[in-house]
Every structure is written in C-alpha cells, then in structure tokens.
Amino acid sequence: MSLAIFVPGVGQHENIGDIILRRQLLRRLRDHGHLHIYVGSSTDDYDQALGISDTDRLYRSFRRWYAAALRQAALGKATYVFKPGEIQLTLPGMKEHLAMLPVVALARMRGKPVIRVGTGSRNFAAVPRFLLRPSISLSTMTRWRDTRTAAYLSGRTMPDLAFGEGSPRPQDDRSDRATVVVSMRSDRATTPQLWVDAVRALAERHHLRIVAISQVIRDNPKTAELAHRLGAEALLWDGGRHGDREALLRAEYQRSVLTVSDRLHVLIAAFTEGSVPAALLTDGSDKIARHFAAAGISGIDLTLTSEASSGDVTDWLDAVTQRRDELLDKLDTARHEIDQVFDEAHTQFSGRLEAKPLTALQVGRRGEIAGGMTQVINTYLDTDFPHFQPQLLRSRGASNPVSALAIYLGAVMRLMIARHADRTVLVVHLSQGGSFLREGSLLRLGRARGYTVVAQLHGSSFAAFAARRAALVGSVLRKAHGVHVLSDESAAAALELAPHTLLVQIPNAVPGAQVRSKERLVVFGGAVTRRKGADLLIEAWEALSPRGWRLVIAGPVQEADLIPDPLPAGIEVPGPVTHGELMALLESAAIAVLPSRDEAMPMFLIEAMARGNAIISTTVGGIPSLVTPEAGVLVPPGGRAELQAALAHLLADPAATASLQRGAREVFEQSFSAxxxxxxxxxxxLAARERRRSG
Structure with missing residues (x-):
C-alpha cells in the first residue's frame, strides 16, 4: 500500500527561494509515497518550478485537501510533513501548526510518522511557542534549520534545504570566474556609500564585472539602485517564468567569484553554484549567521559600523573570497548531513513507529542558570538521542530548606513508585560537597530499585574532594554501573576509588550556536574568584589599558576584594547573569578568557568556541584537550605576565584573532558539538545498561 504524504507546497510566488526549499523537500519525499500537495492559488509557472510530477496530486482547495488528509489519516494510510522555510511565532503564524493538529494526531494514532524538517523561526515569542508545542510533541522527527530556533524551541539542527540544491561541487578554479553578484533587500534603508565603495573596490582590485540581480520581485527597486551606483548590469525580474528565472540566476552565480547580499537564499543559491557567499549587512540581523552556522559555516557575515573604512571592508571581502575551498568543503558536509536527515526519515516512512523503549532520567535541575552542570542537563533534555528519551528527575534548586526537602522527597518517591526500571538509566549528576550526600543517596536508591545507575562527575575540585572524602565518594561510585568523567584528573581519582567501574571520558555536549559579527569585546564568564583567575585578568587588563576594547567580567562576585574601586577603564562587572545573557555576550565577543588556576572541562569555554570566540585560558584540568593551538592561547596558571602578553597579542592583531576564531569554531564542530x-x-x-543486565 502506497503511503499518502500530505504536504503544503504554498509559498511566496514572487520569491525563488521559496521554490528552492519546497522543490528539494518534494523531491526527497517522492520516493516514499504518493504526494498530496496543497498549492492554493499558485500559477502554472510556480507549480512547474516546484518540479510537480505526474504522480503528484495537486489541490487548490484547502478544504478538499484537508478533508482528504483527515480521511486518509483516520484509515491509517496517510502521514503529514510540515512546510519548510520560515515560520513566524505570532498568533496568525500558528495557523498551520494548530489547524493540522487533528491530522497529525490521527496519523500518530495509526502509527504513521509526522515530519518537520528545514524550518526556522523569524521571531521569538513565548505565547506562540506554547501554542507550537503540541505539534512539536506529536512530530516523530523535527530538524530546525538554524541554531537559534533549535535553542528556543528545543531540538536538533540541520542545514537549510536549499544547500541540497544546485550543481555538484564545482571543479573550476576561481580564476575562471569573472563577476561579483550583488543583491540587497528593498525593505531596508538606503545602502550606505561605504557598502558601495567597498564592493566597487574589490571588483576593481580583481578586474571583476559587477552584476546586480533580483531573486525576489520586490527587490527590483534596490537592484536598479545598486546597478546605477555601482555602474553594474541589472537583472530585474518581471515575476513570470519561475523556472527560466532560476536557471538564469544560477548561470550568473556559476560565473561569479563572490556574491554579496543580505538575502539568505540568494547567498545559499549562489554558494551551491560555487560563488563564495558574503553577507555585508547594514542592520545587524543574525538571520544569515545562524542559518550558515547550522551548516557548520561561520565568518561570512559582517555588519557595517561607523568605525569601519572602505579599505577594511574590501579587505574583509577579499579574505572571505580566499576561503573558497574551505567553504566548499563545508558545503559538501552540509549536503551529506541533509542526506542523513532523509535517510533517517526513510526509516520512519518504511514501517510503523514504535515508542523509544529506553529512558535516561537526569538527576539534578534544569533552568536558565549560568552553571556547567545545569547546562549539561539542559542540553541532554533538549537532545534527540538515538536510543533514549531524556527526562528530568529534579533533586535540587530550591530557594529555602523546606522547599529543598520537599523536592528531595519528591525525587525519592518517584524512584520508589516508578515502573519500568529495567528500561531506565538513572544519570546522576555529581560534583562535590552536598551533591554526594543528596544525589549520591538517590543513586544508591536507584541501584536498589533495579535501575541502571550512572554517575556523571562535574566540578573542577572533584579530585581534591575525593581525596578528602574518599570513603563517601568511593561508596557512591562503587554503586554505579558506569562513571562519566570530563578530565584525566577526575578519571584517575574515580578509578582509584572504584577500580572496577565502567569509566568513560567524554566532553560535555554543547548545542550548535550562531556566529555573529564580532565587537571589540572580551568576556570572562564564571564566579569572580581567585580560583577562576579574575584577579590576574583585572591586573593584566589594567596594565594594558587597551583603547577601544571592553572587558565584561560576568558572574557572581564571590570575592569582593578582587574588584578595585574605581574599576579600571574598559572593565564592566555586571554581576550574576542568566545563561542566555552570557551567551548573548559571547555571540558579540571577539575573545573569551578564563585564566583559571583550577578547572575540569569548563562549559564556558566550549560555549565560547561554539560562538566563534578566540580563547585565552590556562593549562589546567581538561582545558589543553579542548583549546588546541588552532583555537586559542594557553598560559600557565597564575602567570599574569603570560596572560598579559596573550591579551596584548590578540587585541593588537585582528588577523591572528580571526584565525583563532575560525579554529575555535572548527574544533568545536569536530569534537565538542552535541x-x-x-x-x-x-x-x-547502553553499555552501562548491558553491564547491569549481565550481572
């Protein structure tokens, strides 16, 4: 029996980008069933450009399409695939996600998959997010197309579907290309003269012709304006013959060295034809950066500021152009990832779905807290594991002793009455001090109740704590079926106390993040203490007194005597910040610094690398395995002179800083991304569970 796949094909008829996204999805779905496509009042040109097949059934009436979807889903013959592209987290924007709930629910009740791939949000708002939750929960597969949407709505990312279109990897040399393509949105302010001068200078430097194009009809006025100001050829669009228009644009992209635009799908379409993408922005939007970040690509966007010169911007455009081979390698990777997404979808279309049989119960707390252990739990809870469904067993996080006791007793009760212990792995997050008494007792109880129990060790001082409280730590770790550590030091301490345990050393998982244009900003994140090296950082900064740079020391001030009064010029100490606020700082920062005297595997540095920060840190704990020479500079713990020299070097050498920023992002993607x-x-x-089951 052929599966009926109901999917919307409606989009903006005047936008070639919408066609590219929908065509890629329809082509990928066609192998898995009979497509029922709602196209509304689309034109024949639009339908043809979508690649509509003779085997597809088109509907121009939403009522008829919806009725057919309900009927087929109730019979167990249909599935639903959400529309790719941009959604708006507004009440009107929830139309598809609420209206299709009956179809989605019926499909799931009859064991059919529901797929959502290649979607991202334009804006972020709490009430629409709440309304979106039911359709997300009912989806058997969700892949967001950008990092910020994935973080806000929870889930995994994938490259935008448009990366899957275009030509195979071009084999031509850059010298075979003779143009620069430009395209800007008409709904933005007048393009600054700085933008025009920089693009013209680049073209003159390399003897390139400039072509201004419209991939969206409403951009025609801006295209004409740019062509006039740049002395360029203008390729305007009358809105007809969508397929011919796309073919003309792709031929132009194949002739171009570089494409400069603030439109996401102009850049992606050009990139898939071998033209290097450069987002030269006038509004500071992060949309392009976060979508390319989901494909593992950073550093292709720059927001113009009043401080920039035409020469600086031209040099940046030139530097991006020189990265062509590196960027095309990442395009190959992005296309492979899209293939993997649809391979996974294929397994779902191939038969009835079964619920995930295993649960990973995370013992600790979650929330908007700038702390490593909590952020690891947040990441686990928002991650789609191959064999496990993560859930939270809250054990701490109260503001007073009575509430703390109630939370603890609630965790005990849940372990006592819960069923299916054989299908649950209890992941107990421990550091030192009270957690080995409180969470350690829950680990013991879980073991007695028949759970697979795993201890995940956090904290820079675990080894020292284990040496002081060997009896307590050993009694807990020996009850665990497996121990997860972050550093060599913690591994050695754990094996000394529990020599027969199953032990692994795996870094913390951090979700992908957007890489934005960088400011002259250095960020320290963590408790303001001597252990974190805050005193050394303040002294080094004061000695340098760098002009035009800011240092933000973000975190609770636990040792107030470290903060001089008045503060040295350029230093800001905002005190405790939320995790979201700290991540926003890192998105804007050029450099992240953590000169700790003692650490394990600091989440702050991994999160900074995910956001494209050059790193300055110390050779303690697991940091040397994290911060390679390609990603940052390491100095001895306590070495103020070395710290000052590292800061002076990066603050004065933008090229060196930019190289480390790219290296940090690459190291993150290769070794530390979720x-x-x-x-x-x-x-x-799984191995810990098998160890328990085998006795």
Whole structure:
C-alpha cells in the first residue's frame, strides 16, 4: 500500500527561494509515497518550478485537501510533513501548526510518522511557542534549520534545504570566474556609500564585472539602485517564468567569484553554484549567521559600523573570497548531513513507529542558570538521542530548606513508585560537597530499585574532594554501573576509588550556536574568584589599558576584594547573569578568557568556541584537550605576565584573532558539538545498561 504524504507546497510566488526549499523537500519525499500537495492559488509557472510530477496530486482547495488528509489519516494510510522555510511565532503564524493538529494526531494514532524538517523561526515569542508545542510533541522527527530556533524551541539542527540544491561541487578554479553578484533587500534603508565603495573596490582590485540581480520581485527597486551606483548590469525580474528565472540566476552565480547580499537564499543559491557567499549587512540581523552556522559555516557575515573604512571592508571581502575551498568543503558536509536527515526519515516512512523503549532520567535541575552542570542537563533534555528519551528527575534548586526537602522527597518517591526500571538509566549528576550526600543517596536508591545507575562527575575540585572524602565518594561510585568523567584528573581519582567501574571520558555536549559579527569585546564568564583567575585578568587588563576594547567580567562576585574601586577603564562587572545573557555576550565577543588556576572541562569555554570566540585560558584540568593551538592561547596558571602578553597579542592583531576564531569554531564542530558527543554518550548509557543486565 502506497503511503499518502500530505504536504503544503504554498509559498511566496514572487520569491525563488521559496521554490528552492519546497522543490528539494518534494523531491526527497517522492520516493516514499504518493504526494498530496496543497498549492492554493499558485500559477502554472510556480507549480512547474516546484518540479510537480505526474504522480503528484495537486489541490487548490484547502478544504478538499484537508478533508482528504483527515480521511486518509483516520484509515491509517496517510502521514503529514510540515512546510519548510520560515515560520513566524505570532498568533496568525500558528495557523498551520494548530489547524493540522487533528491530522497529525490521527496519523500518530495509526502509527504513521509526522515530519518537520528545514524550518526556522523569524521571531521569538513565548505565547506562540506554547501554542507550537503540541505539534512539536506529536512530530516523530523535527530538524530546525538554524541554531537559534533549535535553542528556543528545543531540538536538533540541520542545514537549510536549499544547500541540497544546485550543481555538484564545482571543479573550476576561481580564476575562471569573472563577476561579483550583488543583491540587497528593498525593505531596508538606503545602502550606505561605504557598502558601495567597498564592493566597487574589490571588483576593481580583481578586474571583476559587477552584476546586480533580483531573486525576489520586490527587490527590483534596490537592484536598479545598486546597478546605477555601482555602474553594474541589472537583472530585474518581471515575476513570470519561475523556472527560466532560476536557471538564469544560477548561470550568473556559476560565473561569479563572490556574491554579496543580505538575502539568505540568494547567498545559499549562489554558494551551491560555487560563488563564495558574503553577507555585508547594514542592520545587524543574525538571520544569515545562524542559518550558515547550522551548516557548520561561520565568518561570512559582517555588519557595517561607523568605525569601519572602505579599505577594511574590501579587505574583509577579499579574505572571505580566499576561503573558497574551505567553504566548499563545508558545503559538501552540509549536503551529506541533509542526506542523513532523509535517510533517517526513510526509516520512519518504511514501517510503523514504535515508542523509544529506553529512558535516561537526569538527576539534578534544569533552568536558565549560568552553571556547567545545569547546562549539561539542559542540553541532554533538549537532545534527540538515538536510543533514549531524556527526562528530568529534579533533586535540587530550591530557594529555602523546606522547599529543598520537599523536592528531595519528591525525587525519592518517584524512584520508589516508578515502573519500568529495567528500561531506565538513572544519570546522576555529581560534583562535590552536598551533591554526594543528596544525589549520591538517590543513586544508591536507584541501584536498589533495579535501575541502571550512572554517575556523571562535574566540578573542577572533584579530585581534591575525593581525596578528602574518599570513603563517601568511593561508596557512591562503587554503586554505579558506569562513571562519566570530563578530565584525566577526575578519571584517575574515580578509578582509584572504584577500580572496577565502567569509566568513560567524554566532553560535555554543547548545542550548535550562531556566529555573529564580532565587537571589540572580551568576556570572562564564571564566579569572580581567585580560583577562576579574575584577579590576574583585572591586573593584566589594567596594565594594558587597551583603547577601544571592553572587558565584561560576568558572574557572581564571590570575592569582593578582587574588584578595585574605581574599576579600571574598559572593565564592566555586571554581576550574576542568566545563561542566555552570557551567551548573548559571547555571540558579540571577539575573545573569551578564563585564566583559571583550577578547572575540569569548563562549559564556558566550549560555549565560547561554539560562538566563534578566540580563547585565552590556562593549562589546567581538561582545558589543553579542548583549546588546541588552532583555537586559542594557553598560559600557565597564575602567570599574569603570560596572560598579559596573550591579551596584548590578540587585541593588537585582528588577523591572528580571526584565525583563532575560525579554529575555535572548527574544533568545536569536530569534537565538542552535541551532534558529535551525543552518540558517544548514548553508547555509554547502553553499555552501562548491558553491564547491569549481565550481572
């Protein structure tokens, strides 16, 4: 029996980008069933550009399409695939996600998959997010197309579907290309003269012709304006013959060295034809950066400021152009990731779905707290593991002793009455001090109740605590079926006290993040203490007194004597900040610094690398395995002179800083991103479960 796949094909008829997204999805779905496509009042040109097949059934009436979807879903013959592209978190923007709930629910009740891939949000608002939750929960597969949407709505990312279109990897040399393509949105303010001068200078430097294009009809006025100001050819669009228009644009992209635009799908379409993308922005939007970040690509966007010169911007455009081979390698990777997404979808279309049989119960707390352990739990709860469904067993986080006791007793009660212990792995997050008494007792109880129990160790002082409280730590770790550590030091301490345990050393998982244009900003994140090296950082900064740079020391001030009064010029100490506020600082920062005297595997540095920060830190704990020479500079703990020299070097050398920023992002993607770490954690939980079952 052929599966009926109901999918919207409606889009903006005047926007070639909408066609590219929908065509890629329809092509990928066609192998799995009979497509029922709602196109509304689309034109024949639009339908043809979508690649509509003779086997597809088109509907121009929403009522008829919806009735057919309900009927087929109730019979167990249909599934639903959400529309790709941009959604708006507004009440009108929830139309598809609420209206299709009956169809989605019926499909799920009859064991059919519901797929949402290649979607991202334009804006972020709490009430629409709440309204969106039911359709997300009912979806068997959700992949967001940008990092910020994935963080806000929870889930995994994938490259935008448009990366899957275009030509195979071009084999031509850059010298074979003779143009620069430009395209800007008409709904923005007048393009600054700085933008025009920089693009013209780049073209003159390399003897390139400039072509201004419209991929969206409403951009025609801006295209004409740019062509006039740049002395360029203008390729305007009358809105007809969509397929011919796309073919003309792709031929132009194949002739171009570089495409400069503030339109996401102009840049992606050009990139898939071998033209290097450069987002030269006038409004500071992060949309392009976060969508390219989901494809593992950073550093292709720049927001113009009043401080920039035409020469600086031209040099930046030139530097981006020189990255062509590196960027095309990442395009190959992005296309492979899209293939993997649809391979996973294929397994869902191939048969009835079964619920995930295993649960990973995370013992601790979640929330908007700038602390490593809590953020690890947040990440686990928002991650789609291959074999486990993460859930939270809250054990702490109260503001007073009575509430704390109630939370603890609630956790005890849940372990006592819960069923399916055999299908649950209890992941107990421990550091030192009270957690080994409180969470340690829950680990013991879980073991007695028949759960697979895993201890995940956090905290820079675990080894020292284990040496002082060997009896307590050893009694807890020996009850665990597996122990997860972050550093060599913690591994050695754990094995000394529990020599027969199953032990793995896996870094913390951190979700992908957007890489934005960088400011002259240095960020320190963590408790303001001597252990974190805050005193050394303040002294080094005061000695340098760098002009035009800011240092933000974000975190609770636990040792007030470290903060001089008045503060040295350029230093800001906002005190405690939320995790979201700290991440926003890192998105804007050029450099992240953590000169700790003692650490394990600091989440702050991993999160900074995810956001494209050059790193300055110390050679303690697991930091040397994290911050390689390509990603940052390491100095001895307590070495103020070395710290000052590292700061002076990066503050004075933008090229060196930019190189480390790219290196940090690459190291993160290869070794520390959630998509790399998650399968390793999943395998460890399975191994711990097998260890329990084998006795």
């Amino acid at each position: 998509r790399v770490v998650t399968p390793r954690v999943d395998e460890f939980w």
